[in-house]
Amino acid sequence: MNTSPERTPLVELREISKRFGGTQALNEVSLSVSSGEIHAFVGENGAGKSTLGKVIAGIYAADWGELLVEGAPVERWNPGIAQRRGIAMIAQELALVPDLSVAQNVFLGTEQHRLGWERRNLAERFAALETEIRFGLDPHARVRDLRIADQQKVEIMRALARDARVIVMDEPTSSLTAKEMEQLEALMRTLRDRGCCVIYVSHFLDSVLNVSDRITIMRDGRRIDTVDAAAVTKQDVVTAMLGRSLGQAYPERPAPIDTAVPPVLVANGIATDTGVADMSFVVRPGEVVGLLGLVGSGRSECARAIFGVDRLRAGTVEIAGNQVLKHSPRASIERGFVLVSEDRHRDGLVLQRSVRENISLSSLRSVSASGVVRLRKERADAESLARALEMRPPNIELPVSWFSGGNQQKALLAKALATNPRVIVLDEPTRGVDVGAKRTIYELIARLAEQGIGILLISSEHEEIMELAHRAYLVSDGKTMGEIIPADTTVDDVLFQLFHVPSEEESAA
Ligand SMILES: Nc1ncnc2c1ncn2[C@@H]1O[C@H](COP(=O)(O)OP(=O)(O)OP(=O)(O)O)[C@@H](O)[C@H]1O
Ligand SMILES: [Mg+2]
Known part of the structure; x- marks a missing residue:
């Protein structure tokens, strides 16, 4: 909990309404966010969280209502003015310039950039920022070549480079590893203790409860409630979000499949220039097969290569018994093989x-x-x-x-x-999806499998694989290391024994 007694309202909204065509995205929302707090926005998909963030950051103008910054009503409001008043937003849809470097993106549009400060200066400023947050990004790398998690980090650094006092983070953790998520939470606390207000929009309710001081619950464009995070349980939050309680998070475990049936997808000795060294696996009709590994272990890269988006350096792919000779998304789809990519804007x-x-x-x-x-x-x-x-x-x-x-x-x-499709690769299928809709997607996966479709599931939420898959492969450093039956083991066993995640004492040593 935040112990600082000094909390002054930084932004206050009075009866803000915003309509898009026939949709009332925000309906008379009144709310105030203060210095020295981490304030979460939660709610179902479409509840209005991003729209609310965008009104605060000047990206959208409200149709109705009043916005006050540090107690004074604002007349004109746009992203430029908001930035000068110390308000920044890390959007859900990343807004980087792909062909510029990491450092250029971080400082784009800031004073230093406009005055044409020298390259050296840019490097120094970047280094100063980096000592504070330790994301470990290469300032010279082209943003285009970064994986999404790293692009997300660039967005975060961009907001910090603007010395923002109010930072809206819209789903900043959706593609970060558990460790990166902890770093980000630590960063949010640092910002808060420095007197900033962090607005944290997320579907990771555990993280929300862990890090926030207050939580605002949105439903159908309305603010339902604002509560002290310490005073509520996850169940309370879910019930308030959905307007009903959610029973089990996961459906029944899938019924066993007939293992005598020949596989619908066989990948053998896959290697790519993108970090896959040697991956092999099979998926049978009606089988849900997981790839368990950390972000960056090569799971998505493998999926992209076997589907034909990226080049395959070595290895073979068979679909329904036929070896694929020409790899392209179109050829894959014609054979009944489809990929749901983790990056919905780039590939989707x-x-x-x-x-x-x-x-x-x-x-x-x-x-x-x-x-x-x-x-x-x-x-x-x-x-x-x-x-x-x-x-x-x-x-x-x-x-x-x-x-x-x-x-x-x-x-x-x-x-x-x-x-x-007869076989489908799902790469992070529930990213950015609310708890209720997740359940719908889990049921859909189970139903597709029942219909005999083979499913390869990639998810950073290991629990999803542990609950939904018949079988899973362990992936580390671009290689498949072994196989497990999720029903017979636990996530902790998988992580600790097989990846040998070092314990606290070990990593301190
Ligand atoms: N640019 C837009 N044009 C038209 N409608 C929009 C636009 N942006 C949002 N909406 C609509 O406004 C409503 C609120 O959307 P918003 O993006 O704020 O939801 P959200 O709470 O951020 O959801 P999610 O958790 O899925 O990100 C939705 O019904 C959405 O379809
Ligand atoms: Mg949103």
């Missing part, structure tokens, strides 16, 4: 196009008759997928950019399912 969705168009982009074959897209079938298929995934708003004609982060994730899943 065209934001300006409607959900329906996105869903049918990779499945044109199945909806076209003699080369003509049969619109009606396309719409019906897309609609039933969107309904199965409980997308909100339930209108597939809206552009993807109109949907909240978690609902975009659902659109990505729908797009993959529309290809009628």
Whole structure:
């Protein structure tokens, strides 16, 4: 808990409302955030958390209501003015310049950058920032070449470089490792103790409860409540978010499969230039197979290579008994193999196009008759997928950019399912998805497996694999190291024995 008695309101919202077309994203939200606090926003996908953050950071103008900064009402409000008033936002959709270096991105648009300070100076400033937060990024690396977790770190450094007093972090931890998440939590506490206000938007409720001082719960664009984090349980928060209690987090364990059936996917000796050294695994029809490993262990890289996005340096891939000779996403999809990528914007969705168009982009074959897209079938298929995934708003004609982060994730899943796959690789399928919608996705995975579809599941939430998979491979340093049956072991055993995660004393030694 924060012991500092000195809390002055930095930003105050009075009856803020914001509408997008037919959606009331914010409905008369009143709220005040203070110096020296970590203030979490939680709520279901589409509840209005990101919109609220964007109003505070000047990215969106409210339709109605009043915004006060340090007690005084603001007349004009945009990102530039907000930045000068010490307010920064780390957006859910990363907004970096891919072709610039890490350091250039960090200082882009700051005073130093505009005055054209020398390169040396940039390096010095970067080093100063780095001593404080120790992310270990190479300042000269091109942002384009970084994995998402590292891009997220660049965004965080960018906000710090602006000396912000109010920092809105929208899902900053969604692709960080457990260790990086701890570092970030420590950083939030440091910022708070220095008198900043950190607004922390996250679906990781354990982390929210662990690090926040106060929690604001949003539902359907309204502020339902603001509570002291110390005074509530996770169950209380979930119930307030959903407006109902959520029973079990996971569905029943999957029924055993027939192991005599030949595999639908075989990967043998996979190696890539992106960090995969030697990975081999099989997936049988109806089997959920996990890849257990830490972020950076090569799981996603392997998935991208076998699907045909990145080059395969060595190894073979077989789908339903046939070796794949030409690797490309299109060829994979034609064979009934599809990947749901962890990076929904880079590999997944065209934001300006409607959900329906996105869903049918990779499945044109199945909806076209003699080369003509049969619109009606396309719409019906897309609609039933969107309904199965409980997308909100339930209108597939809206552009993807109109949907909240978690609902975009659902659109990505729908797009993959529309290809009628026999085997599907799910890379972080529940990233940014709320607790209720997670449950929907878990049930969907179980149902797909029951229908005989093979599923390769990659997730940094190891519990998901432990609860959903029939079998899992352990991945470390780009290699598959062994196999486990999740039903017979625990996450801790997996992490401690097989990866040999050093204990506190060991790492201190
Ligand atoms: N730019 C936009 N254009 C149209 N509608 C939008 C836009 N941004 C958000 N919305 C809508 O406003 C509502 C609130 O969205 P918001 O992104 O704030 O939700 P969220 O709480 O951040 O959800 P998530 O947890 O999925 O990120 C949703 O119904 C969403 O579809
Ligand atoms: Mg959001």
